[in-house]
Amino acid sequence: MSEKLRDRVAIITGARGDLGQAIARHFMAEGAKVCLVDLHAPETEDTNDMMALSCDVTDPEAVEATVAATVKRFGRLDIVVNNAAAEARTGKICDLPVDAWLHTLNVNLNGAYFVSRAALPHLRETKGVILNIASQLGHVTAKGHAAYSASKAGLLSLTRTLALDHASEGIRAVSLSPGAVMTDRLIRRAGSEEQVLADHGPRHPIGRIGTPDEIGAMAAFLVSDDAAFITGSDLLADGGYTLK
Template sequence: MHLPESDNPRTQFPGLTGKVVVCTGAGSGIGLAMAHAFARHDARVVLLDVNADTLAAAQSALTTQYPAADSQAICASVTDDEAVERAFRDVDERYGRVDVLLNNAGISMNRPTLELAPAEWRRAIDVNLNGLFYCCQQAAQRMVRTASGVVLNTASMYGIVAAPERAAYCASKAAVVALSKSLAVEWAPRGIRVNAICPGYIRTDLVNDLVARGALDADRLAAHTPMRRLGSPQEIAEAALFLASDAASFVTGHAFVADGGWTANGYL
């Protein structure tokens, strides 16, 4: 299969060199692809993930591909507001600033709604919304010092359109879109841009595992996507580069959908 151009990235985006970039959920998937993309631009990348083993492997892979990369790995759960505060204090001690927040940590929650346990509902909201807010607040408290900064919150196309058996996931991701718009309006006078990125079905390790186990039908998903394929983590990372860069300096409060045309497709 021919890989998209962004899987062999050559595009360079302005204004990212030397920026301190905090990426949550950086241990794998889209978060890891974002970390690599920003390291490619000579940004200083802070990888934050709840899984210590995955995090260590991610930082090792990053430094192997970009030996000169300046990176920091912090193991913390975004659902723990005190741990998030400590993590950002660690970033302060090393770099003294935060320029870009890539709020990528999140979980899926696919369950028939009549069977959805209250604990499952709370977990989806806690990780996908509460944790994201804690990181937004900590990052912005530092960005106001320099009157500049970019927050990019990973939502989902299911924050724009709905699907059955995903009530908790859709609700949490729709809230991420609304929160991003609210913060964009509030923080624009302070020099902070806030946007949401809304991926469609992306070929992450998690999705590949679900396909292998028969929990997802990749052919069916591709057939409903006008581009007739799933996306790659690198394609979402390229969109993140644009939104965080000076090329998007007048873009804030926007929900940027990258789904191969899924949400535009009303034809079954």
Template sequence: MVSQNESQHRDSEMTGTNQFDNTVALITGGSSGIGRKTAVAFGQQGANVVVAGRTTTEGDKTVRLIEDSGGSATFVKTDVTREDDVKQMVDHAISTYGRLDHAVNNAGNVGVPGPLAERTEDDWEYTMGVNLKGVWLSMKHEIPLLHESGGTIVNTASDFGHVGFEEFSLYVAAKHGVVGLTRAAALEVADQGIRVNAVSPGAVDTPMNRDRLGGSKAVQETFGPSHPLGRVGTPEEVADAIVWLSSEQSSFVTGQSLLVDGGYTAQ
């Protein structure tokens, strides 16, 4: 007996259409790095993409990349730590495209590294604001819209959401929180046909890491040896995992955190 998902996948192959055709995908932190590559990947596979981020110049650049590859996209300036901004973000998706099918809550930062006893309340608020509060606020406003069409949510956590790491205590706590929030939310909305998962990357050669460490070579030299595969990841590799978690190929997967970490947490 052929399942509905198998039938849809087979029909898509026969007609030459993409499974994300006529869907709408919202990507926070879509102005660079993993978020940009994810937005472009959705656009290339037929989705209408809402790119959310703090920087209009870089957000518009992501939109142009999607449009240049034949896709449709729009940018909305968003600070995910502010509920009014988040509500405006999802309202923009509806007013522009009329629906929401896939949400990728990717906005984040590395927080303020350093000894735990030396961190301040401001350090805590800065780290938790984007990495955890932003994910919660995004899901809060995305879920009611996804309820109308089923749909998927993928939150960007981290391998540090599964292990400890010295002098990154606030970031570790925030990303553990994202994993826990993902699991709890998945249980709440399963009966609405909504799947909620997380992707947990290891070290990735992103602009944020390059700026912090002084280029791609420095990122590789700093983090590559600690990964069993001997290198850091690429934004494209994480984007591929996010797209898979949003696709029919993962239709029986929810409440999970997919580690894309070159074997780091297997040690």
């Protein structure tokens, strides 16, 4: 690796999941120090370059404490990755319980707001980057996905506003919208990898679904200086799903 993120410090939420783990691997391979954040702290040993913290991203006080702990440990903050996402329940709006709607919006959208809000004072000092992990379903939708699609569309809009509001401070905000990716969550819902491929592969013109490592590599690019002229934009990594 080229170590394009040498000595930069990143907070990654939703770090227990496959995407969070892949993003962390690619960041560390490029030289970053990372704080892995999830509702239940990822099971890993603290090292000079990595720490793990439990945090409910829907709790603004807990988020503030997590950001403060990261800065205290590593001395700075350069990158925030808002990757935490609720496993949304599906159903038409009238069939979707109110608490399910609120939970999805709270984790996916409000959580990104709370983390970004707590991080911005530190990102001003380092001219840092906020990366929001959105979804192809923020651009289009699917039957029964009102809560998830609305939360991810909101995340795209939040990204654009963050970019516009903070460009003069040297802060970038970008988003990454994966299509279907072979994660444990998707496998669990489908029942097997084979069923995931059968259900989702044909929906993507490229003929397959994505891998966590592909998303991790794209995330590392977006927060690096190679993407220094990109802000407010979304990178669709959807195998052509939204072309249809």
